[in-house]
Amino acid sequence: MSRKIRILVAKPGLDGHDRGAKVVARALADAGYEVVYTGLHQTPDMIAAAALQEAVDAVGLSIMSGAHMTLFPAVIDALRARGAGDICVFGGGIIPKDDLAKLHELGVAKIFTPGASTQEIVDWVEAVLRPRLDAA
Amino acid sequence: MSDLEGLVAAVRAGEQRAGARLMRDLDDRQPRALEALRALHPFTGRAYVTGVTGNPGAGKSTVVDALIAHYRATGARVGVVCVDPTSPFTGGAILGDRIRMQRHALDPGVFIRSLATRGHLGGLSRSTFDVVAVLDAMGYDRILVETVGVGQDEVEVMRSAHTTVVVTVPGLGDDIQAIKAGILEIADVLCVNKSDREGADRTVRDLLHMLDLRPDGDRKGVEIVNTVATRGLAEGSGIAELAAAIERHRALAWDGEPGKARALKRAAAQVAELVRALLADRAAAALAAGGGLEAAALAVAERRQDPYTTAQAIVDAM
Ligand SMILES: Nc1nc2c(ncn2[C@@H]2O[C@H](COP(=O)(O)OP(=O)(O)O)[C@@H](O)[C@H]2O)c(=O)[nH]1
Ligand SMILES: [Mg+2]
Numbered sequence: 001m002s003r004k005i006r007i008l009v010a011k012p013g014l015d016g017h018d019r020g021a022k023v024v025a026r027a028l029a030d031a032g033y034e035v036v037y038t039g040l041h042q043t044p045d046m047i048a049a050a051a052l053q054e055a056v057d058a059v060g061l062s063i064m065s066g067a068h069m070t071l072f073p074a075v076i077d078a079l080r081a082r083g084a085g086d087i088c089v090f091g092g093g094i095i096p097k098d099d100l101a102k103l104h105e106l107g108v109a110k111i112f113t114p115g116a117s118t119q120e121i122v123d124w125v126e127a128v129l130r131p132r133l134d135a136a
Numbered sequence: 137m138s139d140l141e142g143l144v145a146a147v148r149a150g151e152q153r154a155g156a157r158l159m160r161d162l163d164d165r166q167p168r169a170l171e172a173l174r175a176l177h178p179f180t181g182r183a184y185v186t187g188v189t190g191n192p193g194a195g196k197s198t199v200v201d202a203l204i205a206h207y208r209a210t211g212a213r214v215g216v217v218c219v220d221p222t223s224p225f226t227g228g229a230i231l232g233d234r235i236r237m238q239r240h241a242l243d244p245g246v247f248i249r250s251l252a253t254r255g256h257l258g259g260l261s262r263s264t265f266d267v268v269a270v271l272d273a274m275g276y277d278r279i280l281v282e283t284v285g286v287g288q289d290e291v292e293v294m295r296s297a298h299t300t301v302v303v304t305v306p307g308l309g310d311d312i313q314a315i316k317a318g319i320l321e322i323a324d325v326l327c328v329n330k331s332d333r334e335g336a337d338r339t340v341r342d343l344l345h346m347l348d349l350r351p352d353g354d355r356k357g358v359e360i361v362n363t364v365a366t367r368g369l370a371e372g373s374g375i376a377e378l379a380a381a382i383e384r385h386r387a388l389a390w391d392g393e394p395g396k397a398r399a400l401k402r403a404a405a406q407v408a409e410l411v412r413a414l415l416a417d418r419a420a421a422a423l424a425a426g427g428g429l430e431a432a433a434l435a436v437a438e439r440r441q442d443p444y445t446t447a448q449a450i451v452d453a454m
Contacts, residue, residue: 006160030226050234082152
């Protein structure tokens with residue numbers, strides 16, 4: 001039996017709605033993936049702990065608060081601190097061009113800006129996560 | 137030390153990363169993972185497993201969240217398995233039970249794992265048994281298994297539990313009807329959650345009435361507990377009473393001679409389930425080798441052959 005892609009979708013930080021995160025979670029589930037959804041107001045530590053216990057392939061973060069330069073690295077650090085640095089981190093949000101390159105350098109695998117369609121996200125999962133999983 | 141020995145040692149030491157990955161490999165039916173499970177079997181059997189089932193929205197996850205807090209306060213380590221259905225159309229699933237349990241996210245004595253049913257024959261997540269075994273070997277004393285209680289599948293899942301709690305809510309005549317369809321029979325403890333709502337007393341009366349109608353007619357063993365799970369462990373939430381009812385069922389069902397008989401039944405159910413699952417795997421392989429189910433069914437659809445002969449030929453080829 002082939003492996004099933006598992007993705008944790010979380011909404012770190014303080015801003016108060018998770019519509020975008022839910023849309024992405026639903027789209028990923030519709031594409032045939034198992035999506036662990038942990039809801040609003042998650043700290044980077046909580047996200048990393050959940051990702052580790054759920055043994056997901058990737059963590060998708062929705063960050064609209066402008067705190068992307070702190071939250072993305074914090075999640076990556078929290079994963080590494082738990083020996084789970086191999087779990088891929090991606091996300092979406094309103095992120096200035098300059099920051100995109102920096103985040104990439106810090107280890108964020110991919111950022112989808114608000115215009116991205118859910119199909120683009122699914123295509124990326126198939127192109128990047130699927131081969132990694134099949135090779136494991 | 138071989139890889140396998142290393143993995144077994146890490147799981148027994150309670151290393152979360154190792155345990156979580158093993159669960160994943162078991163869920164993906166990786167042959168190596170089954171080897172590890174075999175090696176871990178001697179180190180399982182210590183945990184007490186409580187199943188929590190009931191209709192969607194009844195408050196199962198909230199009850200589980202409160203029970204985690206209750207057991208943590210006693211010093212026990214708690215493992216949780218949340219099973220949600222896989223969509224038969226997409227193969228995907230949204231696993232959202234953790235949302236209600238996030239206050240335990242950073243507690244090193246709590247391990248929460250979400251599973252999808254993955255359309256396993258009969259609908260149950262075959263992996264539920266396996267994941268429970270890994271949590272057991274990792275040293276979690278209390279294991280809580282949450283499933284949506286809709287039918288036969290959940291009855292199967294609940295066979296892996298020592299005590300089964302069925303969660304219902306007041307005020308829904310239909311809900312009671314739904315419960316009647318099979319699920320009441322598996323209840324060791326009935327939890328009337330959302331007892332802050334109107335009609336809780338009425339629901340208890342209805343349940344008592346229905347329990348009387350059970351074929352075995354023995355309602356004395358089945359306790360009904362009112363809870364308001366959103367109140368957590370606060371006075372009057374009923375969670376301590378629910379935990380006490382679970383303990384009384386444990387003493388009644390699992391101590392002494394009756395306990396031995398039950399343990400045998402539980403083991404028999406697990407073996408039977410595994411045999412079914414292994415046969416299903418073989419049948420799937422035989423079908424795939426023969427060009428798939430649709431190829432085999434073509435002659436039936438065109439009425440050149442009867443389905444009984446077709447099915448027998450597939451089984452004979454296994
Ligand atoms: N009023 C009230 N609401 C509750 C109670 N327990 C749970 N809920 C709410 O019921 C909804 C569904 O709860 P959840 O635990 O997710 O149900 P599940 O689908 O059975 O796991 C949530 O909004 C809970 O906050 C309770 O005792 N009283
Ligand atoms: Mg739930």
